[in-house]
Amino acid sequence: MSDRAEIISIAMRLGAAAAISFFTVRYLVKYLDPNYKLNEESKKRVTELFREIGLDKEVELNEHEVRIATQFVGGQDVGANWSDIGGCDELIDELKDRVILPLTIASESTSSLLCPPKGILLYGPPGCGKTLIAKAVARAAGCRFINMQVSNLTDKWYGESQKLTAALFSVAQKFQPTIIFIDEIDSFLRDRQSHDHEATAMMKAQFMTLWDGFATTNDQVIVMGATNRPADVDPAILRRMAARFFIPFPSQTQRRQILKVILREETLAEDTDLEAIAEAANGLSGSDLKEVCRLAVLSRAKKTLADCGSLRNRQILQQSDLINALSQYIKASRMLVEHGLD
Ligand SMILES: Nc1ncnc2c1ncn2[C@@H]1O[C@H](COP(=O)(O)OP(=O)(O)OP(=O)(O)O)[C@@H](O)[C@H]1O
Numbered sequence: 535m536s537d538r539a540e541i542i543s544i545a546m547r548l549g550a551a552a553a554i555s556f557f558t559v560r561y562l563v564k565y566l567d568p569n570y571k572l573n574e575e576s577k578k579r580v581t582e583l584f585r586e587i588g589l590d591k592e593v594e595l596n597e598h599e600v601r602i603a604t605q606f607v608g609g610q611d612v613g614a615n616w617s618d619i620g621g622c623d624e625l626i627d628e629l630k631d632r633v634i635l636p637l638t639i640a641s642e643s644t645s646s647l648l649c650p651p652k653g654i655l656l657y658g659p660p661g662c663g664k665t666l667i668a669k670a671v672a673r674a675a676g677c678r679f680i681n682m683q684v685s686n687l688t689d690k691w692y693g694e695s696q697k698l699t700a701a702l703f704s705v706a707q708k709f710q711p712t713i714i715f716i717d718e719i720d721s722f723l724r725d726r727q728s729h730d731h732e733a734t735a736m737m738k739a740q741f742m743t744l745w746d747g748f749a750t751t752n753d754q755v756i757v758m759g760a761t762n763r764p765a766d767v768d769p770a771i772l773r774r775m776a777a778r779f780f781i782p783f784p785s786q787t788q789r790r791q792i793l794k795v796i797l798r799e800e801t802l803a804e805d806t807d808l809e810a811i812a813e814a815a816n817g818l819s820g821s822d823l824k825e826v827c828r829l830a831v832l833s834r835a836k837k838t839l840a841d842c843g844s845l846r847n848r849q850i851l852q853q854s855d856l857i858n859a860l861s862q863y864i865k866a867s868r869m870l871v872e873h874g875l876d
Pocket residue numbers: 618619620621622659660661662663664665666667717760761762792795796819820821822824
């Protein structure tokens with residue numbers, strides 16, 4: 535074989551070896567990376583979500599930031615409006631003064647005392663509208679809303695949780711103004727305990743350090759937590775959430791207002807007495823009232839179907855529909871208590 539042919543043959547063998555190595559390494563990286571599939575799915579979800587939210591700015595995100603960005607609330611969910619909330623007028627006024635106003639004037643204000651609080655705690659019994667109110671605040675203030683599921687910050691691989699926690703704050707900063715909402719903050723940032731797993735303890739410490747970092751800048755990133763058990767929240771966290779709002783069980787007047795909001799798109803019979811329903815619904819939360827209304831509308835739909843064969847001519851919701859739904863709901867709740875499930 536001539537020298538030339540030999541050189542070509544060596545070059546071809548080297549090329550083939552390089553190609554095989556390249557594809558082998560690529561294959562190994564792809565299938566040995568435990569988060570490969572998750573990262574690919576996250577990228578797709580984020581692209582879709584950003585389109586929904588109207589986020590068209592080109593921002594570089596690393597793989598951890600992409601996973602966090604899937605927690606942005608978009609589409610239907612982001613729609614909470616003040617008018618979707620019943621019976622909380624005083625609270626809404628307070629939120630407008632203490633949170634929305636500072637957020638909207640932040641860019642023109644020269645005093646650091648005018649900046650919005652970096653931590654907000656919404657506390658009170660379950661189902662009384664904490665999440666609803668948090669979303670409405672984000673919407674009114676024109677903020678991005680990250681509904682942080684704590685499980686998304688915990689990763690079984692060493693060091694990943696810290697990278698995800700760092701990504702949470704960097705994503706929030708890149709898309710500010712942002713509200714990071716953490717439901718049941720007591721279960722994540724609960725009183726630090728000696729038996730906390732080392733990685734969990736490190737993540738909590740890092741969370742607080744990053745949060746403190748934001749507290750001293752002009753970045754508009756707010757951590758908003760909700761809890762039914764404020765006494766279980768780590769005191770260090772409580773101290774960082776200087777703005778606290780109590781959302782209690784609604785009073786009778788508030789229950790009537792909530793019913794009015796929930797039923798605003800229904801046609802009610804003229805003699806409907808929401809005050810009487812509100813009185814009989816003593817002790818129920820906003821979420822309970824929503825279920826009562828759903829049951830009432832459902833039973834009316836069933837009657838319409840039986841009478842007319844279709845829902846095209848929907849019948850008017852009667853007081854009796856609401857009364858029956860309420861007693862059905864209360865009866866079921868009592869059974870839950872009797873069976874020790876509530
Ligand atoms: N004040 C209210 N006005 C209108 N609807 C309400 C109100 N409070 C609760 N609801 C209804 O109940 C649902 C559940 O409320 P939400 O999830 O905000 O309660 P929560 O206090 O965050 O509960 P949890 O502590 O269990 O997370 C809401 O989506 C809404 O439909």
